[in-house]
Amino acid sequence: MQYKILIVEDDTAISRLLAKILHHAGYDTVQAFSGTEAKLLLERETPALILLDLMLPGISGEELLLTIRSGRHADIPVIILSAKTSLGDKVSLLKNGADDYITKPFEPEEVLARIQAGLRRSGNSIPKKDTLTYKKITLYPDLRKVILGGKELSLTAHEFDILYLLIENPEKVFSRESLYEAVWHGGYYGENNTVNVHVSNIRKKIKEITPSEEYIRTVYGIGFKLD
Secondary structure, rough: OOEEEEEEOOOOOHHHHHHHHHOOOOHHHHHHHHHHHHHHHHHOOOOOEEEEOOOOOOOOHHHHHHHHOOOOOOOOOEEEEEEOHHHHHHHHOOOOOOEEEEEEEOOOHHHHHHHHHHHHOOOOOOOOOEEEOHHHHHHHHOOEEEEEEEEEEEOHHHHHHHHHHHOOOOOOOHHHHHHHHHHHOOOOOOHHHHHHHHHHHHHHHHHHOOOOOEEEEEEOOOOOEEE
């Protein structure tokens, strides 16, 4: 089951970044760029959790939180995302029904950890696959470990993330841009050779263990997919 997260954030760059982070982690998302838009969306959507900015056009985040807690979505976990850092602001929002509070700027790992905790408290959780397999590769997402032909494949963090994406989506062709944005969580620049170098390193490490088998194929003019 893929859980849907409502992102209520008027800054398009931040909203886009959050959506990428969540999609990479296996969540579905819906985005609202004002409090008013979020209120309308909630009339037809029932997300598993809401990420809520405070400084919004139309209805403010504080007002929307009170509306959520007094309506049919009262039980949905709400995590505040805000640049406000004072203890008073945090205490007030938690008293008014927020489940958690993340201060901007944030780290992707913190956002995902808070979401997982919020879903767990509400009785929801994302069922994780214990392993992913492809040919002779067994990948353990939680342990961030890869076994190839009975031997552990020593990968850097970014190499692991690239291989994880490819194995999780074995039929998908990933452009260099999409891999860069998913793994590095930033904008891709055409002259940047980072993705090519990392894919080349993964191939070399695989070849050291299984010289006769190919695992990653270059799709000319597009990017990469599993072979």
